[in-house]
Amino acid sequence: MTDNVQSVGLPDERPPANTVGPIAWLRSNLFNSWYNAILTILVLALLVSAIPPFVGWLLVNAHGFDSTSTVCRQDAGGACWGFIGEKLRFIMFGMFPWDEQWRPLLTICVFIALLVASCDRRFWKPWFGLVWAAGLTLVAILMWGGVFGLTYVENTLWGGLPLTIILSVIGLAVAFPVSILLALGRRSDMPAVKVLCVTYIELIRGVPLISLLFMASVMLPLFLPNGVSVDKLLRAQIAFIMFAAAYMAEAIRGGLQAIPKGQYEAADGLGLSYWQKMRKIILPQALAIAIPPLVNTFISFFKDTSLVIIIGLYDLLGTAKAALSDPSWRGFYREAYLFIGVIYWIFCFSMSKYSQKLERDLNRGHRR
Protein backbone atom coordinates (compact mmCIF):
# COMPACT_ATOMS: atom_id res chain seq x y z
CA MET A 1 0.00 0.00 0.00
CA THR A 2 2.59 2.57 1.05
CA ASP A 3 4.56 1.93 -2.14
CA ASN A 4 1.83 3.77 -4.00
CA VAL A 5 2.16 6.92 -1.91
CA GLN A 6 4.44 9.56 -3.41
CA SER A 7 7.05 10.89 -1.06
CA VAL A 8 6.13 14.45 -0.17
CA GLY A 9 8.29 17.50 -0.69
CA LEU A 10 9.70 16.90 -4.15
CA PRO A 11 11.36 20.13 -5.32
CA ASP A 12 9.87 22.07 -8.27
CA GLU A 13 11.92 21.39 -11.36
CA ARG A 14 12.40 23.56 -14.41
CA PRO A 15 10.72 22.29 -17.57
CA PRO A 16 13.08 20.76 -20.15
CA ALA A 17 15.08 23.51 -21.88
CA ASN A 18 13.79 22.63 -25.34
CA THR A 19 10.15 23.35 -24.40
CA VAL A 20 10.41 26.89 -23.05
CA GLY A 21 12.13 30.12 -23.99
CA PRO A 22 12.59 31.95 -27.30
CA ILE A 23 14.29 29.06 -29.10
CA ALA A 24 11.43 26.73 -28.33
CA TRP A 25 8.92 29.38 -29.37
CA LEU A 26 10.71 29.82 -32.70
CA ARG A 27 10.83 26.13 -33.25
CA SER A 28 7.18 25.46 -32.48
CA ASN A 29 5.78 28.52 -34.25
CA LEU A 30 8.02 29.22 -37.21
CA PHE A 31 10.04 26.10 -37.96
CA ASN A 32 7.82 23.24 -36.83
CA SER A 33 7.89 21.56 -40.26
CA TRP A 34 9.94 21.85 -43.43
CA TYR A 35 7.25 23.75 -45.35
CA ASN A 36 6.69 26.18 -42.50
CA ALA A 37 10.43 26.73 -42.35
CA ILE A 38 10.45 27.57 -46.08
CA LEU A 39 7.46 29.88 -45.64
CA THR A 40 9.14 31.63 -42.73
CA ILE A 41 12.29 32.21 -44.74
CA LEU A 42 10.33 33.46 -47.77
CA VAL A 43 8.29 35.87 -45.67
CA LEU A 44 11.43 37.13 -43.97
CA ALA A 45 13.07 37.73 -47.35
CA LEU A 46 9.97 39.58 -48.53
CA LEU A 47 9.91 41.78 -45.43
CA VAL A 48 13.62 42.54 -45.70
CA SER A 49 13.25 43.54 -49.33
CA ALA A 50 10.06 45.58 -48.84
CA ILE A 51 10.34 47.38 -45.53
CA PRO A 52 13.57 49.38 -45.94
CA PRO A 53 12.55 50.94 -49.30
CA PHE A 54 9.11 51.73 -47.91
CA VAL A 55 10.50 53.36 -44.79
CA GLY A 56 12.98 55.19 -46.98
CA TRP A 57 10.16 56.55 -49.13
CA LEU A 58 7.87 57.26 -46.20
CA LEU A 59 10.37 58.96 -43.87
CA VAL A 60 14.06 59.01 -44.72
CA ASN A 61 13.95 60.46 -48.23
CA ALA A 62 10.62 62.19 -47.73
CA HIS A 63 10.06 65.90 -48.11
CA GLY A 64 8.44 67.65 -45.18
CA PHE A 65 5.01 69.19 -44.88
CA ASP A 66 6.30 72.58 -46.00
CA SER A 67 7.96 71.33 -49.22
CA THR A 68 6.74 72.55 -52.60
CA SER A 69 5.82 70.41 -55.59
CA THR A 70 8.76 71.78 -57.57
CA VAL A 71 11.24 70.52 -54.99
CA CYS A 72 9.49 67.16 -54.81
CA ARG A 73 9.53 66.71 -58.58
CA GLN A 74 13.28 67.41 -58.75
CA ASP A 75 14.07 64.76 -56.17
CA ALA A 76 11.42 62.08 -56.53
CA GLY A 77 13.06 59.51 -54.27
CA GLY A 78 10.69 60.04 -51.34
CA ALA A 79 7.18 60.92 -50.33
CA CYS A 80 6.15 64.51 -50.74
CA TRP A 81 4.27 65.42 -47.59
CA GLY A 82 4.13 68.97 -48.84
CA PHE A 83 1.08 67.82 -50.77
CA ILE A 84 -0.71 66.95 -47.53
CA GLY A 85 0.64 70.13 -45.93
CA GLU A 86 -0.88 72.30 -48.61
CA LYS A 87 -4.06 70.33 -49.29
CA LEU A 88 -4.86 69.17 -45.75
CA ARG A 89 -7.69 71.62 -45.19
CA PHE A 90 -9.18 70.94 -48.61
CA ILE A 91 -9.06 67.17 -48.11
CA MET A 92 -10.52 67.41 -44.63
CA PHE A 93 -13.21 70.03 -45.24
CA GLY A 94 -13.75 70.17 -49.02
CA MET A 95 -15.06 73.39 -50.44
CA PHE A 96 -16.34 74.75 -47.15
CA PRO A 97 -15.50 78.51 -47.08
CA TRP A 98 -11.87 78.83 -46.01
CA ASP A 99 -12.43 81.28 -43.15
CA GLU A 100 -15.28 79.22 -41.72
CA GLN A 101 -13.47 75.89 -41.63
CA TRP A 102 -13.35 75.89 -37.85
CA ARG A 103 -17.01 74.91 -38.11
CA PRO A 104 -16.54 71.54 -39.82
CA LEU A 105 -13.54 70.97 -37.54
CA LEU A 106 -15.77 71.52 -34.52
CA THR A 107 -18.37 69.25 -36.14
CA ILE A 108 -15.82 66.43 -36.29
CA CYS A 109 -14.99 67.03 -32.62
CA VAL A 110 -18.69 66.97 -31.64
CA PHE A 111 -19.20 63.67 -33.45
CA ILE A 112 -16.12 62.10 -31.93
CA ALA A 113 -17.18 63.24 -28.47
CA LEU A 114 -20.68 61.80 -28.99
CA LEU A 115 -19.32 58.51 -30.31
CA VAL A 116 -16.76 58.12 -27.53
CA ALA A 117 -19.41 58.89 -24.89
CA SER A 118 -21.79 56.40 -26.50
CA CYS A 119 -19.20 53.68 -26.05
CA ASP A 120 -19.65 53.91 -22.29
CA ARG A 121 -22.45 51.61 -21.17
CA ARG A 122 -23.29 53.91 -18.24
CA PHE A 123 -24.74 56.31 -20.83
CA TRP A 124 -27.00 53.68 -22.38
CA LYS A 125 -30.07 55.36 -20.91
CA PRO A 126 -33.06 56.97 -22.58
CA TRP A 127 -31.87 60.48 -21.65
CA PHE A 128 -28.74 59.99 -23.73
CA GLY A 129 -30.97 60.24 -26.79
CA LEU A 130 -31.47 63.88 -25.83
CA VAL A 131 -27.70 64.37 -25.74
CA TRP A 132 -27.53 63.01 -29.26
CA ALA A 133 -30.39 65.26 -30.36
CA ALA A 134 -28.58 68.26 -28.87
CA GLY A 135 -25.31 67.20 -30.51
CA LEU A 136 -26.91 66.78 -33.93
CA THR A 137 -28.66 70.15 -33.61
CA LEU A 138 -25.29 71.71 -32.83
CA VAL A 139 -23.82 69.97 -35.88
CA ALA A 140 -26.63 71.28 -38.08
CA ILE A 141 -26.09 74.82 -36.78
CA LEU A 142 -22.34 74.58 -37.31
CA MET A 143 -22.56 73.15 -40.81
CA TRP A 144 -25.45 75.18 -42.20
CA GLY A 145 -25.11 78.32 -40.17
CA GLY A 146 -27.53 81.13 -40.92
CA VAL A 147 -28.20 81.65 -37.22
CA PHE A 148 -26.25 83.19 -34.34
CA GLY A 149 -24.27 85.34 -36.79
CA LEU A 150 -22.86 82.33 -38.66
CA THR A 151 -22.92 82.74 -42.42
CA TYR A 152 -25.15 80.32 -44.29
CA VAL A 153 -23.26 77.53 -46.07
CA GLU A 154 -25.11 75.46 -48.67
CA ASN A 155 -24.70 71.73 -48.17
CA THR A 156 -23.34 71.38 -51.73
CA LEU A 157 -20.19 72.97 -50.31
CA TRP A 158 -19.87 70.40 -47.55
CA GLY A 159 -17.19 67.82 -48.04
CA GLY A 160 -14.31 65.83 -46.68
CA LEU A 161 -14.32 64.10 -43.33
CA PRO A 162 -17.45 65.81 -41.87
CA LEU A 163 -19.46 64.61 -44.85
CA THR A 164 -18.16 61.06 -44.45
CA ILE A 165 -18.99 61.11 -40.77
CA ILE A 166 -22.43 62.67 -41.24
CA LEU A 167 -23.40 60.17 -43.92
CA SER A 168 -22.21 57.14 -41.99
CA VAL A 169 -23.11 58.08 -38.40
CA ILE A 170 -26.56 59.46 -39.15
CA GLY A 171 -27.09 56.72 -41.71
CA LEU A 172 -26.26 53.92 -39.28
CA ALA A 173 -28.01 55.59 -36.33
CA VAL A 174 -31.29 55.83 -38.25
CA ALA A 175 -30.88 52.49 -39.98
CA PHE A 176 -30.29 50.62 -36.72
CA PRO A 177 -33.79 50.99 -35.19
CA VAL A 178 -35.33 50.49 -38.64
CA SER A 179 -33.36 47.28 -39.04
CA ILE A 180 -34.56 46.00 -35.66
CA LEU A 181 -38.15 46.54 -36.77
CA LEU A 182 -37.42 44.83 -40.09
CA ALA A 183 -35.82 41.85 -38.38
CA LEU A 184 -38.73 41.51 -35.95
CA GLY A 185 -41.16 41.95 -38.83
CA ARG A 186 -39.48 39.22 -40.79
CA ARG A 187 -40.13 36.83 -37.90
CA SER A 188 -43.61 38.15 -37.20
CA ASP A 189 -46.70 35.94 -37.04
CA MET A 190 -48.62 38.50 -39.03
CA PRO A 191 -48.39 37.46 -42.70
CA ALA A 192 -48.79 40.99 -44.11
CA VAL A 193 -46.00 42.41 -41.95
CA LYS A 194 -43.79 39.45 -42.72
CA VAL A 195 -44.26 39.64 -46.48
CA LEU A 196 -43.63 43.39 -46.42
CA CYS A 197 -40.37 43.02 -44.49
CA VAL A 198 -39.10 40.06 -46.50
CA THR A 199 -39.86 41.84 -49.76
CA TYR A 200 -38.11 45.00 -48.63
CA ILE A 201 -35.02 43.20 -47.39
CA GLU A 202 -34.68 40.94 -50.41
CA LEU A 203 -35.32 43.78 -52.84
CA ILE A 204 -32.75 46.14 -51.32
CA ARG A 205 -30.16 43.43 -50.77
CA GLY A 206 -30.56 42.34 -54.35
CA VAL A 207 -29.35 45.59 -55.92
CA PRO A 208 -25.90 47.19 -55.65
CA LEU A 209 -25.57 50.28 -53.46
CA ILE A 210 -24.34 52.23 -56.46
CA SER A 211 -27.54 51.61 -58.38
CA LEU A 212 -29.55 52.71 -55.36
CA LEU A 213 -27.52 55.91 -55.18
CA PHE A 214 -28.03 56.50 -58.90
CA MET A 215 -31.72 55.93 -58.52
CA ALA A 216 -31.86 58.36 -55.62
CA SER A 217 -29.97 61.04 -57.53
CA VAL A 218 -31.16 60.58 -61.10
CA MET A 219 -34.45 58.71 -61.15
CA LEU A 220 -36.17 60.06 -58.07
CA PRO A 221 -36.33 63.67 -59.38
CA LEU A 222 -38.06 62.36 -62.51
CA PHE A 223 -40.90 60.99 -60.42
CA LEU A 224 -41.33 64.09 -58.32
CA PRO A 225 -43.72 66.79 -59.54
CA ASN A 226 -42.22 69.92 -61.08
CA GLY A 227 -40.80 72.38 -58.62
CA VAL A 228 -40.44 69.80 -55.87
CA SER A 229 -36.85 68.90 -55.28
CA VAL A 230 -35.29 66.91 -52.53
CA ASP A 231 -31.82 67.90 -51.51
CA LYS A 232 -29.10 65.75 -53.10
CA LEU A 233 -27.34 65.05 -49.83
CA LEU A 234 -30.62 64.03 -48.22
CA ARG A 235 -31.36 61.68 -51.10
CA ALA A 236 -27.98 60.02 -50.71
CA GLN A 237 -28.52 59.82 -46.96
CA ILE A 238 -31.90 58.11 -47.45
CA ALA A 239 -30.43 55.67 -49.94
CA PHE A 240 -27.77 54.78 -47.37
CA ILE A 241 -30.30 54.32 -44.60
CA MET A 242 -32.45 52.05 -46.75
CA PHE A 243 -29.50 49.95 -47.79
CA ALA A 244 -27.88 49.70 -44.35
CA ALA A 245 -31.22 48.83 -42.72
CA ALA A 246 -31.71 45.82 -44.98
CA TYR A 247 -28.24 44.47 -44.26
CA MET A 248 -28.37 45.09 -40.53
CA ALA A 249 -31.82 43.50 -40.34
CA GLU A 250 -30.31 40.25 -41.55
CA ALA A 251 -27.48 40.46 -39.03
CA ILE A 252 -30.03 40.98 -36.24
CA ARG A 253 -32.22 38.18 -37.54
CA GLY A 254 -29.25 35.88 -37.11
CA GLY A 255 -29.10 36.94 -33.46
CA LEU A 256 -32.84 36.47 -33.01
CA GLN A 257 -32.69 32.95 -34.38
CA ALA A 258 -29.99 32.03 -31.90
CA ILE A 259 -32.27 32.72 -28.92
CA PRO A 260 -33.74 29.47 -27.57
CA LYS A 261 -37.51 29.03 -27.76
CA GLY A 262 -37.58 28.68 -23.98
CA GLN A 263 -36.70 32.35 -23.57
CA TYR A 264 -39.79 33.36 -25.53
CA GLU A 265 -41.92 30.91 -23.56
CA ALA A 266 -40.61 32.07 -20.19
CA ALA A 267 -41.30 35.70 -21.12
CA ASP A 268 -44.77 34.81 -22.40
CA GLY A 269 -45.46 32.72 -19.33
CA LEU A 270 -44.78 35.71 -17.08
CA GLY A 271 -47.37 37.75 -18.93
CA LEU A 272 -45.00 40.15 -20.69
CA SER A 273 -46.46 41.84 -23.74
CA TYR A 274 -44.81 41.35 -27.14
CA TRP A 275 -42.86 44.61 -26.95
CA GLN A 276 -41.85 44.09 -23.33
CA LYS A 277 -40.64 40.62 -24.20
CA MET A 278 -38.63 41.86 -27.15
CA ARG A 279 -37.18 44.88 -25.39
CA LYS A 280 -36.28 43.26 -22.09
CA ILE A 281 -35.56 39.64 -22.93
CA ILE A 282 -35.03 38.84 -26.58
CA LEU A 283 -33.30 41.86 -28.12
CA PRO A 284 -30.67 42.37 -25.40
CA GLN A 285 -29.53 38.80 -25.98
CA ALA A 286 -29.99 38.80 -29.76
CA LEU A 287 -28.11 42.07 -30.28
CA ALA A 288 -25.21 40.87 -28.13
CA ILE A 289 -24.97 37.79 -30.35
CA ALA A 290 -25.28 39.93 -33.47
CA ILE A 291 -22.40 42.28 -32.54
CA PRO A 292 -19.77 40.74 -34.86
CA PRO A 293 -21.93 40.79 -38.02
CA LEU A 294 -23.34 44.21 -37.06
CA VAL A 295 -19.89 45.73 -36.65
CA ASN A 296 -18.94 44.14 -39.93
CA THR A 297 -21.82 46.03 -41.53
CA PHE A 298 -20.89 49.24 -39.70
CA ILE A 299 -17.33 49.09 -40.96
CA SER A 300 -18.24 48.31 -44.53
CA PHE A 301 -20.84 51.10 -44.59
CA PHE A 302 -18.41 53.61 -43.17
CA LYS A 303 -16.19 52.89 -46.13
CA ASP A 304 -19.05 52.62 -48.62
CA THR A 305 -19.91 56.28 -48.03
CA SER A 306 -17.07 56.96 -50.46
CA LEU A 307 -19.42 55.78 -53.24
CA VAL A 308 -21.28 59.11 -53.05
CA ILE A 309 -18.55 60.45 -55.28
CA ILE A 310 -20.48 59.05 -58.24
CA ILE A 311 -23.38 61.38 -57.60
CA GLY A 312 -21.15 64.40 -57.18
CA LEU A 313 -20.75 64.61 -53.42
CA TYR A 314 -17.25 65.11 -52.09
CA ASP A 315 -16.59 62.89 -49.12
CA LEU A 316 -13.07 62.22 -47.84
CA LEU A 317 -12.11 60.14 -50.88
CA GLY A 318 -13.75 62.66 -53.20
CA THR A 319 -11.85 65.64 -51.82
CA ALA A 320 -8.58 63.70 -52.00
CA LYS A 321 -9.19 62.97 -55.66
CA ALA A 322 -10.18 66.57 -56.27
CA ALA A 323 -6.99 67.76 -54.58
CA LEU A 324 -5.01 65.58 -56.98
CA SER A 325 -6.56 67.34 -59.96
CA ASP A 326 -4.66 70.51 -59.09
CA PRO A 327 -2.14 70.72 -61.99
CA SER A 328 0.80 71.56 -59.74
CA TRP A 329 0.15 68.50 -57.56
CA ARG A 330 -0.88 66.00 -60.22
CA GLY A 331 0.67 62.58 -59.66
CA PHE A 332 1.05 62.62 -55.92
CA TYR A 333 -1.68 60.04 -55.51
CA ARG A 334 0.38 57.75 -53.25
CA GLU A 335 0.59 60.38 -50.54
CA ALA A 336 -3.09 61.27 -50.96
CA TYR A 337 -4.44 57.72 -50.76
CA LEU A 338 -2.08 56.69 -47.98
CA PHE A 339 -3.22 59.67 -45.94
CA ILE A 340 -6.96 59.08 -46.27
CA GLY A 341 -6.38 55.34 -45.98
CA VAL A 342 -4.89 55.95 -42.54
CA ILE A 343 -7.90 58.07 -41.54
CA TYR A 344 -10.35 55.38 -42.66
CA TRP A 345 -8.27 52.75 -40.91
CA ILE A 346 -8.25 54.65 -37.60
CA PHE A 347 -12.05 54.84 -37.60
CA CYS A 348 -12.61 51.23 -38.66
CA PHE A 349 -9.99 49.83 -36.31
CA SER A 350 -11.51 51.75 -33.39
CA MET A 351 -14.92 50.27 -34.20
CA SER A 352 -13.45 46.80 -34.37
CA LYS A 353 -11.56 47.17 -31.09
CA TYR A 354 -14.57 48.62 -29.32
CA SER A 355 -16.82 45.82 -30.52
CA GLN A 356 -14.40 43.24 -29.15
CA LYS A 357 -14.42 44.99 -25.80
CA LEU A 358 -18.21 45.17 -25.85
CA GLU A 359 -18.51 41.47 -26.63
CA ARG A 360 -16.28 40.63 -23.69
CA ASP A 361 -18.20 42.95 -21.34
CA LEU A 362 -21.59 41.62 -22.37
CA ASN A 363 -20.49 38.03 -22.03
CA ARG A 364 -18.90 38.52 -18.65
CA GLY A 365 -20.75 37.01 -15.75
CA HIS A 366 -23.69 35.41 -17.39
CA ARG A 367 -21.97 32.68 -19.33
CA ARG A 368 -20.55 29.72 -17.56
Add this chain to the structure above:
Amino acid sequence: MSQAMSQGTKPKHTLSGEEIIRCTGVNKWYGEFHVLKNINLNVQKGERIVVCGPSGSGKSTMIRCLNRLEEHQKGTIVIDGIELTNNLKNIELVRREVGMVFQHFNLFPHLTVLENCTLAPIWVRKMPKAEAEERAMSYLTRVRIAEQARKYPGQLSGGQQQRVAIARSLCMSPKVMLFDEPTSALDPEMVKEVLDVMIGLAEDGMTMLCVTHEMGFAKSVADRVIFMDRGEIVEQDTPDEFFSNPKSDRTRLFLSQILNH
Protein backbone atom coordinates in the same frame (compact mmCIF):
# COMPACT_ATOMS: atom_id res chain seq x y z
CA MET B 1 -67.57 17.74 -10.74
CA SER B 2 -64.34 15.96 -11.39
CA GLN B 3 -64.19 12.24 -11.68
CA ALA B 4 -62.19 11.98 -8.47
CA MET B 5 -64.89 13.76 -6.53
CA SER B 6 -67.68 11.76 -8.11
CA GLN B 7 -65.96 8.55 -7.15
CA GLY B 8 -66.18 9.67 -3.58
CA THR B 9 -62.47 9.88 -2.89
CA LYS B 10 -61.44 12.65 -0.54
CA PRO B 11 -58.62 15.14 -0.99
CA LYS B 12 -55.81 15.24 1.57
CA HIS B 13 -56.84 18.64 2.76
CA THR B 14 -60.03 20.60 2.71
CA LEU B 15 -60.66 22.36 -0.56
CA SER B 16 -62.73 25.49 -0.91
CA GLY B 17 -64.77 23.92 -3.67
CA GLU B 18 -64.16 27.07 -5.66
CA GLU B 19 -63.26 26.23 -9.23
CA ILE B 20 -60.25 27.90 -10.84
CA ILE B 21 -59.66 25.87 -14.01
CA ARG B 22 -62.34 24.38 -16.23
CA CYS B 23 -61.42 22.59 -19.45
CA THR B 24 -64.31 21.29 -21.51
CA GLY B 25 -63.87 19.08 -24.55
CA VAL B 26 -60.40 20.40 -25.34
CA ASN B 27 -58.86 19.06 -28.53
CA LYS B 28 -55.60 19.92 -30.22
CA TRP B 29 -53.89 18.79 -33.37
CA TYR B 30 -50.33 19.24 -34.65
CA GLY B 31 -51.13 19.15 -38.33
CA GLU B 32 -52.85 15.77 -38.74
CA PHE B 33 -51.66 14.44 -35.41
CA HIS B 34 -54.33 14.48 -32.72
CA VAL B 35 -52.36 15.34 -29.55
CA LEU B 36 -55.18 16.16 -27.14
CA LYS B 37 -58.42 14.24 -27.34
CA ASN B 38 -61.49 15.59 -25.59
CA ILE B 39 -59.82 16.73 -22.39
CA ASN B 40 -62.23 17.55 -19.55
CA LEU B 41 -60.54 18.80 -16.43
CA ASN B 42 -61.75 20.86 -13.54
CA VAL B 43 -59.40 22.08 -10.85
CA GLN B 44 -60.37 23.64 -7.55
CA LYS B 45 -58.52 26.34 -5.72
CA GLY B 46 -55.77 24.81 -3.60
CA GLU B 47 -55.86 21.47 -5.37
CA ARG B 48 -52.58 19.69 -6.08
CA ILE B 49 -52.61 17.62 -9.23
CA VAL B 50 -49.89 15.40 -10.62
CA VAL B 51 -50.08 14.53 -14.30
CA CYS B 52 -48.18 11.47 -15.42
CA GLY B 53 -48.01 9.23 -18.44
CA PRO B 54 -45.62 7.92 -21.05
CA SER B 55 -43.65 10.39 -23.14
CA GLY B 56 -45.62 11.75 -26.05
CA SER B 57 -48.91 11.25 -24.22
CA GLY B 58 -49.74 14.98 -24.39
CA LYS B 59 -49.31 15.82 -20.72
CA SER B 60 -46.93 18.72 -21.32
CA THR B 61 -49.07 19.94 -24.19
CA MET B 62 -52.11 19.88 -21.94
CA ILE B 63 -50.65 22.05 -19.20
CA ARG B 64 -49.06 24.34 -21.78
CA CYS B 65 -52.55 24.95 -23.15
CA LEU B 66 -53.56 26.29 -19.74
CA ASN B 67 -51.47 29.44 -20.22
CA ARG B 68 -51.76 29.45 -23.99
CA LEU B 69 -48.17 28.53 -24.73
CA GLU B 70 -49.99 26.08 -26.95
CA GLU B 71 -53.23 26.90 -28.71
CA HIS B 72 -56.16 24.48 -28.53
CA GLN B 73 -58.37 24.16 -31.59
CA LYS B 74 -61.59 22.89 -30.07
CA GLY B 75 -63.28 23.12 -26.70
CA THR B 76 -63.10 25.78 -24.01
CA ILE B 77 -60.52 26.55 -21.34
CA VAL B 78 -61.57 28.95 -18.60
CA ILE B 79 -59.00 30.06 -16.04
CA ASP B 80 -60.18 32.08 -13.05
CA GLY B 81 -63.25 33.17 -14.97
CA ILE B 82 -61.36 34.22 -18.12
CA GLU B 83 -61.75 32.17 -21.26
CA LEU B 84 -58.63 31.60 -23.35
CA THR B 85 -59.35 32.67 -26.93
CA ASN B 86 -57.38 34.56 -29.53
CA ASN B 87 -57.99 37.70 -27.48
CA LEU B 88 -54.48 38.84 -26.55
CA LYS B 89 -55.71 40.88 -23.60
CA ASN B 90 -57.28 37.78 -22.06
CA ILE B 91 -54.17 35.72 -22.69
CA GLU B 92 -52.00 38.28 -20.91
CA LEU B 93 -54.46 38.45 -18.01
CA VAL B 94 -54.41 34.68 -17.62
CA ARG B 95 -50.62 34.49 -17.85
CA ARG B 96 -50.29 36.95 -14.98
CA GLU B 97 -52.25 34.59 -12.77
CA VAL B 98 -50.66 31.35 -13.95
CA GLY B 99 -47.01 30.76 -13.10
CA MET B 100 -45.03 28.24 -15.10
CA VAL B 101 -41.87 26.34 -14.27
CA PHE B 102 -40.09 24.67 -17.18
CA GLN B 103 -38.01 21.55 -17.51
CA HIS B 104 -35.02 23.60 -18.68
CA PHE B 105 -35.58 26.49 -16.22
CA ASN B 106 -35.51 29.12 -18.98
CA LEU B 107 -34.04 31.78 -16.76
CA PHE B 108 -32.95 34.95 -18.55
CA PRO B 109 -29.16 34.57 -18.79
CA HIS B 110 -28.43 38.29 -19.31
CA LEU B 111 -30.16 39.29 -16.06
CA THR B 112 -29.11 38.61 -12.50
CA VAL B 113 -31.15 36.27 -10.33
CA LEU B 114 -32.78 39.27 -8.67
CA GLU B 115 -33.54 40.96 -12.00
CA ASN B 116 -35.05 37.72 -13.26
CA CYS B 117 -37.44 37.87 -10.34
CA THR B 118 -38.32 41.56 -10.47
CA LEU B 119 -38.72 41.99 -14.22
CA ALA B 120 -42.32 40.81 -14.59
CA PRO B 121 -43.65 42.45 -11.39
CA ILE B 122 -42.12 45.78 -12.46
CA TRP B 123 -43.22 45.67 -16.10
CA VAL B 124 -46.41 43.65 -15.98
CA ARG B 125 -47.76 44.50 -12.52
CA LYS B 126 -46.25 48.02 -12.59
CA MET B 127 -44.85 47.50 -9.12
CA PRO B 128 -42.30 50.04 -7.81
CA LYS B 129 -38.76 48.69 -8.11
CA ALA B 130 -37.99 48.77 -4.39
CA GLU B 131 -41.13 46.84 -3.54
CA ALA B 132 -40.50 44.29 -6.30
CA GLU B 133 -36.97 43.72 -5.01
CA GLU B 134 -38.15 43.33 -1.46
CA ARG B 135 -40.72 40.74 -2.51
CA ALA B 136 -38.20 38.99 -4.74
CA MET B 137 -35.76 38.72 -1.85
CA SER B 138 -38.44 37.24 0.38
CA TYR B 139 -39.28 34.58 -2.22
CA LEU B 140 -35.61 33.92 -2.89
CA THR B 141 -35.16 33.45 0.84
CA ARG B 142 -38.08 31.06 0.81
CA VAL B 143 -36.46 28.90 -1.88
CA ARG B 144 -33.22 29.23 0.14
CA ILE B 145 -31.15 30.99 -2.48
CA ALA B 146 -31.19 34.64 -1.34
CA GLU B 147 -27.40 34.78 -1.07
CA GLN B 148 -27.11 34.22 -4.85
CA ALA B 149 -29.38 37.14 -5.77
CA ARG B 150 -26.64 39.17 -7.47
CA LYS B 151 -25.27 36.28 -9.52
CA TYR B 152 -26.16 35.40 -13.09
CA PRO B 153 -28.08 32.18 -13.78
CA GLY B 154 -25.11 30.67 -15.60
CA GLN B 155 -23.14 30.71 -12.35
CA LEU B 156 -25.66 28.51 -10.54
CA SER B 157 -26.21 24.75 -10.49
CA GLY B 158 -29.26 23.22 -12.14
CA GLY B 159 -31.10 22.77 -8.86
CA GLN B 160 -30.38 26.35 -7.86
CA GLN B 161 -31.55 27.61 -11.23
CA GLN B 162 -34.80 25.70 -10.95
CA ARG B 163 -35.42 27.13 -7.48
CA VAL B 164 -34.82 30.62 -8.89
CA ALA B 165 -37.30 29.82 -11.66
CA ILE B 166 -39.88 28.88 -9.04
CA ALA B 167 -39.20 32.10 -7.11
CA ARG B 168 -39.48 34.09 -10.35
CA SER B 169 -42.96 32.67 -10.94
CA LEU B 170 -44.02 33.23 -7.34
CA CYS B 171 -43.05 36.91 -7.55
CA MET B 172 -46.05 37.43 -9.81
CA SER B 173 -48.30 36.09 -7.01
CA PRO B 174 -49.91 33.56 -9.32
CA LYS B 175 -53.14 31.80 -8.42
CA VAL B 176 -52.04 28.61 -10.17
CA MET B 177 -48.58 27.13 -10.66
CA LEU B 178 -47.83 24.83 -13.58
CA PHE B 179 -44.77 22.61 -13.42
CA ASP B 180 -43.61 20.99 -16.65
CA GLU B 181 -41.27 18.17 -15.60
CA PRO B 182 -39.38 20.46 -13.22
CA THR B 183 -36.87 17.85 -12.09
CA SER B 184 -36.29 15.92 -15.32
CA ALA B 185 -33.27 17.95 -16.42
CA LEU B 186 -31.59 17.89 -13.02
CA ASP B 187 -28.70 15.81 -11.75
CA PRO B 188 -30.07 13.22 -9.31
CA GLU B 189 -28.58 14.88 -6.22
CA MET B 190 -30.42 18.11 -7.00
CA VAL B 191 -33.90 16.67 -7.40
CA LYS B 192 -34.62 16.74 -3.70
CA GLU B 193 -33.90 20.43 -3.16
CA VAL B 194 -36.40 21.33 -5.87
CA LEU B 195 -39.04 18.86 -4.67
CA ASP B 196 -38.68 20.24 -1.13
CA VAL B 197 -39.51 23.71 -2.40
CA MET B 198 -42.53 22.34 -4.26
CA ILE B 199 -43.72 20.46 -1.20
CA GLY B 200 -43.43 23.69 0.80
CA LEU B 201 -45.55 25.46 -1.81
CA ALA B 202 -48.17 22.74 -1.68
CA GLU B 203 -48.35 23.02 2.10
CA ASP B 204 -49.01 26.73 1.73
CA GLY B 205 -52.11 25.96 -0.29
CA MET B 206 -50.94 26.83 -3.79
CA THR B 207 -53.00 25.39 -6.62
CA MET B 208 -50.55 23.22 -8.52
CA LEU B 209 -50.54 21.15 -11.68
CA CYS B 210 -47.38 19.19 -12.01
CA VAL B 211 -46.22 16.99 -14.87
CA THR B 212 -43.64 14.74 -13.27
CA HIS B 213 -42.25 11.24 -13.05
CA GLU B 214 -41.53 11.67 -9.33
CA MET B 215 -44.03 9.15 -8.03
CA GLY B 216 -42.90 9.70 -4.45
CA PHE B 217 -43.91 13.34 -4.79
CA ALA B 218 -47.25 12.28 -6.27
CA LYS B 219 -47.94 9.89 -3.40
CA SER B 220 -47.09 12.33 -0.63
CA VAL B 221 -48.39 15.63 -2.02
CA ALA B 222 -51.01 15.16 -4.72
CA ASP B 223 -54.74 15.35 -4.11
CA ARG B 224 -55.31 13.79 -7.46
CA VAL B 225 -53.19 11.91 -9.98
CA ILE B 226 -54.08 12.14 -13.65
CA PHE B 227 -52.83 9.49 -16.02
CA MET B 228 -52.63 10.40 -19.68
CA ASP B 229 -51.90 8.21 -22.65
CA ARG B 230 -52.11 8.94 -26.37
CA GLY B 231 -53.65 12.35 -25.88
CA GLU B 232 -56.45 11.42 -23.51
CA ILE B 233 -57.01 11.35 -19.79
CA VAL B 234 -57.23 7.62 -19.12
CA GLU B 235 -57.67 7.68 -15.39
CA GLN B 236 -57.74 10.13 -12.51
CA ASP B 237 -57.91 9.30 -8.86
CA THR B 238 -56.44 9.96 -5.45
CA PRO B 239 -52.84 8.76 -5.22
CA ASP B 240 -53.81 5.95 -2.83
CA GLU B 241 -56.35 4.53 -5.23
CA PHE B 242 -54.26 5.26 -8.30
CA PHE B 243 -51.18 3.42 -7.13
CA SER B 244 -52.80 0.58 -5.21
CA ASN B 245 -55.82 -0.05 -7.36
CA PRO B 246 -55.39 1.22 -10.94
CA LYS B 247 -58.51 0.72 -13.03
CA SER B 248 -57.26 0.49 -16.59
CA ASP B 249 -54.76 -1.84 -18.22
CA ARG B 250 -52.82 1.04 -19.67
CA THR B 251 -52.33 2.52 -16.20
CA ARG B 252 -51.22 -0.83 -14.81
CA LEU B 253 -48.73 -1.24 -17.64
CA PHE B 254 -47.34 2.26 -17.11
CA LEU B 255 -47.05 1.80 -13.34
CA SER B 256 -45.31 -1.54 -13.74
CA GLN B 257 -42.83 0.08 -16.11
CA ILE B 258 -41.92 3.01 -13.92
CA LEU B 259 -42.09 1.36 -10.53
CA ASN B 260 -40.24 -1.90 -11.25
CA HIS B 261 -36.82 -0.90 -12.39
